[in-house]
Amino acid sequence: MKVLIACEESQEVCKAFREKGHEAYSCDIQEPSGGRGKGHVRTMGVKMKNIQTAQKYKPGQYIVSLDHLMEQERIFFMGKIVNRSWFVNWQLWYADLALSKLDIREAVKTEEEHETKNQI
Known part of the structure; x- marks a missing residue:
């Protein structure tokens, strides 16, 4: 049976499933403390990191x-x-096309703007 163990940083549960003959994978937002064994997936952490990063930035000028x-x-x-x-x-033609369509904007850090308002 295929098994995905979420929020499992130690790898112990995943190892136990593998010992019983299952195809087991673990997923966590942290690096595993039990060693980066086979079957550890960090997509959960990457997705969370992308969400956290996106919340710190807002679209700036084109x-x-x-x-x-x-x-x-x-x-x-x-x-x-x-x-x-x-x-x-990116290939130059693709970047140039995206620039001409105004598809690209600066990512402005929202914390800096907040700090600037507090200083005034």
């Missing part, structure tokens, strides 16, 4: 040049926040 795009650490692309490691691999 990006209209490749130079401006390459200066960014994160951007909003088609309504979602995207990390630099993803968009630096």
